[in-house]
Amino acid sequence: MAASLPRLCGLFKRAITCHVGCAGRPQPFRGLLATAGGKATGGPASTSACRLSVQQAMDLWRQMFERSGVSEPALSSQYIIAHVMGAKTIESLGSRRLSEMLTERQAQCIWELCRKRLSRMPVQYIIEEWDFRDITLKMRPPVFIPRPETEELVGLVLSDLLATQGAGVAALEVGCGSGAISLSLLHALPQLQVIAVDRSRDAVALTRENAHRLRLQDRLEVHQMDMILDAEDLLRDWSPVDLLVSNPPYVFSQDLAALEPEILKFEDSDALDGGADGLRVIQQILTLAPHLLKDGGRAYLETDPRHPPLIRQYVEEHAAAGLRYLRTHRDVTGRPRFSVLKKEGAGH
Numbered sequence: 356m357a358a359s360l361p362r363l364c365g366l367f368k369r370a371i372t373c374h375v376g377c378a379g380r381p382q383p384f385r386g387l388l389a390t391a392g393g394k395a396t397g398g399p400a401s402t403s404a405c406r407l408s409v410q411q412a413m414d415l416w417r418q419m420f421e422r423s424g425v426s427e428p429a430l431s432s433q434y435i436i437a438h439v440m441g442a443k444t445i446e447s448l449g450s451r452r453l454s455e456m457l458t459e460r461q462a463q464c465i466w467e468l469c470r471k472r473l474s475r476m477p478v479q480y481i482i483e484e485w486d487f488r489d490i491t492l493k494m495r496p497p498v499f500i501p502r503p504e505t506e507e508l509v510g511l512v513l514s515d516l517l518a519t520q521g522a523g524v525a526a527l528e529v530g531c532g533s534g535a536i537s538l539s540l541l542h543a544l545p546q547l548q549v550i551a552v553d554r555s556r557d558a559v560a561l562t563r564e565n566a567h568r569l570r571l572q573d574r575l576e577v578h579q580m581d582m583i584l585d586a587e588d589l590l591r592d593w594s595p596v597d598l599l600v601s602n603p604p605y606v607f608s609q610d611l612a613a614l615e616p617e618i619l620k621f622e623d624s625d626a627l628d629g630g631a632d633g634l635r636v637i638q639q640i641l642t643l644a645p646h647l648l649k650d651g652g653r654a655y656l657e658t659d660p661r662h663p664p665l666i667r668q669y670v671e672e673h674a675a676a677g678l679r680y681l682r683t684h685r686d687v688t689g690r691p692r693f694s695v696l697k698k699e700g701a702g703h
């Protein structure tokens with residue numbers, strides 16, 4: 356018979372309490388997992404039975420997450436427990452450590468972090484860091500958690516830059532969030548200089564912190580600016596650049612309510628909400644891009660799959676502004692997600 360969620364929680368708490376007790380005086384305890392499965396072994400157990408192994412804790416929390424409807428229950432449990440054990444992944448812990456008994460402190464820490472996951476906090480905020488391409492970024496709510504598709508956007512920019520001049524390029528990122536795009540570009544291209552702007556104070560602070568952690572702060576300027584409200588300042592202070600990159604808010608407002616509770620409860624809605632047609636910030640980028648970019652400069656945008664044809668149409672209707680739609684790229688799942696544009700100029 357499967358144990359109920361409150362019962363599983365109780366079992367884990369009991370393991371901690373019992374283990375705390377174990378540190379002082381022995382207490383009688385029945386085999387924990389046998390009890391969880393409804394088959395108590397009976398009789399007082401040794402003090403070591405109070406404790407859980409890494410593997411047992413992982414199984415127990417996976418079950419708790421499953422029963423409370425938390426998405427990716429197995430991965431959630433693995434990431435949190437690996438983090439507490441000082442590793443990035445369970446695989447990197449190695450099988451020998453899976454049978455290691457948790458200390459009181461580790462069990463308590465797992466309990467506290469997994470309770471956050473039960474409240475639907477994303478794992479990235481719980482463990483406070485996340486890998487993006489080949490860098491590790493500090494994560495903090497409500498700053499947007501970088502998504503895997505954005506790694507593809509960076510790959511696209513890098514392959515174009517490496518195929519052309521590569522070095523000595525000045526780039527502008529609109530909506531830097533945690534700094535994922537700017538910092539991974541800076542990490543890959545030692546000659547690159549980046550100006551990153553975001554309307555959110557939290558995002559600007561986190562990008563700066565991540566830049567310092569990665570020792571990339573000397574080639575990055577971060578400013579709290581709103582692409583719409585501060586357009587004049589942006590044009591006056593930061594143009595022209597060779598490259599503009601953005602993963603702007605592009606979710607259609609009416610689609611927001613259908614997003615996962617992890618997103619709705621914890622991530623900044625301004626990072627997601629692109630207005631009725633998802634184009635509020637995108638359109639402003641398209642309006643300013645011809646003035647922000649040098650002749651021959653390029654803009655790379657990540658959007659909803661419905662946006663590339665609309666972006667192309669807008670650019671063609673405003674051809675006099677000097678922007679040309681170069682191509683659409685699909686993500687690994689085949690959805691058209693990335694638009695590449697070019698500022699036309701003499702000789703380009």
Ligand SMILES: C[S@@+](CC[C@H](N)C(=O)[O-])C[C@H]1O[C@@H](n2cnc3c(N)ncnc32)[C@H](O)[C@@H]1O
Binds near residue numbers: 500530553581
């Ligand atoms: C989808 S998130 C992308 C964050 C980061 N670049 C990434 O890919 O992980 C969009 C970001 O744009 C910022 N943003 C939204 N509206 C903006 C505006 N009008 N001007 C500047 N930044 C804006 C949000 O604060 C958020 O950090």
